Amino acid sequence: xxxxxxxxxxxxxxxxxxxxxxxxxxxxxxxxxxxxxxxxxxxxxxxxxxxxxxxxxxxxxxxxxxxxxxxxxxxxxxxxxxxxxxxxxxxxxxxxxxxxxxxxx
Amino acid sequence: xxxxxxxxxxxxxxxxxxxxxxxxxxxxxxxxxxxxxxxxxxxxxxxxxxxxxxxxxxxxxxxxxxxxxxxxxxxxxxxxxxxxxxxxxxxxxxxxxxxxxxxxx
Numbered sequence: 001x002x003x004x005x006x007x008x009x010x011x012x013x014x015x016x017x018x019x020x021x022x023x024x025x026x027x028x029x030x031x032x033x034x035x036x037x038x039x040x041x042x043x044x045x046x047x048x049x050x051x052x053x054x055x056x057x058x059x060x061x062x063x064x065x066x067x068x069x070x071x072x073x074x075x076x077x078x079x080x081x082x083x084x085x086x087x088x089x090x091x092x093x094x095x096x097x098x099x100x101x102x103x104x105x
Numbered sequence: 106x107x108x109x110x111x112x113x114x115x116x117x118x119x120x121x122x123x124x125x126x127x128x129x130x131x132x133x134x135x136x137x138x139x140x141x142x143x144x145x146x147x148x149x150x151x152x153x154x155x156x157x158x159x160x161x162x163x164x165x166x167x168x169x170x171x172x173x174x175x176x177x178x179x180x181x182x183x184x185x186x187x188x189x190x191x192x193x194x195x196x197x198x199x200x201x202x203x204x205x206x207x208x209x210x
Contacts, residue, residue, distance in 0.1 A: 005159070006180035022157055022184055027132055027209045029157055052127055052134055054110070054205065056161075056180070075111030075161070079127055100159065102207060104132045 005031050006057060009096050012037070032099040034060065039087035050105040051080045058097030061089040110136050111162060114201050117142070137204040139165065144192035154208040156185045163202030166194040 003021075010017040012035040022029040035058075039045070044065055053062075055072040062070045062078070065085040070078060080086055082105060091097040108126075115122040117140040127134040140163075144150070149170055158167075160177040167175045167183070170190035175183060185191055187210060196202040 003182060004178075004180045005182060021182065022155075024155060024210050029207070050127075050129060073109075075109045077108060077110060077126065100205070102134070104209065105129050 005100065006098060009033055009098065011035075012096055027102070027104045029100070029102045032101060034058070034088070034091040034097045034099070035095070036091055036093040037088065038090045044085040044087050046083055046085050047080075047103070048082055049103040050082050052102040052104075053078050053080065054100040056098040056100055058092040058095050060091045060097050060099070063087050063089040110205065111203060114138055114203065116140075117201055132207070132209045134205070134207045137206060139163070139193070139196040139202040139204070140200070141196055141198040142193065143195045149190040149192050151188055151190050152185075152208070153187055155187050155210040157207040157209075158183050158185065159205040161203040161205055163197040163200050165196045165202050165204070168192050168194040 010033055012033040016037050017033045019031045020028065021031060054077040055074060057074065059071065059073045062072065063086065069089060115138055117138040121142050122138045124136045125133065126136060159182040160179060162179065165177045167177065168191065174194060
């Protein structure tokens, strides 16, 4: 019944790999493994739900439409409120980046 | 706006330290820092909400009323459904154990 988020990582070099951990009414938790991916130029996420993001391995940069950028490393977390437009500017090119994300609200 | 769950840890040697990260309707996320604590003998959590538990540092043992025990180390996670009775059997005595927990549903 226990599972591990950091061992036996899938190969994400060809594209992000999303694994659903928990799906409940109004709430889901996922692991995302990235390797070098970022959002397409000019693309913004505009989500109906709030998102909690915690970085578990690797590193990444988030960019917000208001101009803020946020670098995430091990243990860094941020909550992105619904409809706050954002994108993934970059993830580590040479190692897996592992995110825990929860969507709710 | 970014915060880190693993740096500047509070001293939990005298008691668990709970830090609320996100509180939303029907959903909350917390960091718990333990050091050597376990639930009192004979005590069982019996919660109205589901709980997602992810271990970020240290190690811990969970015990369930049906007799199962689960050892959690870095990256291990488990979902404990509402009203599944459980207790913390032990946490690492000599280093902080850091949990990310979410309650929902």
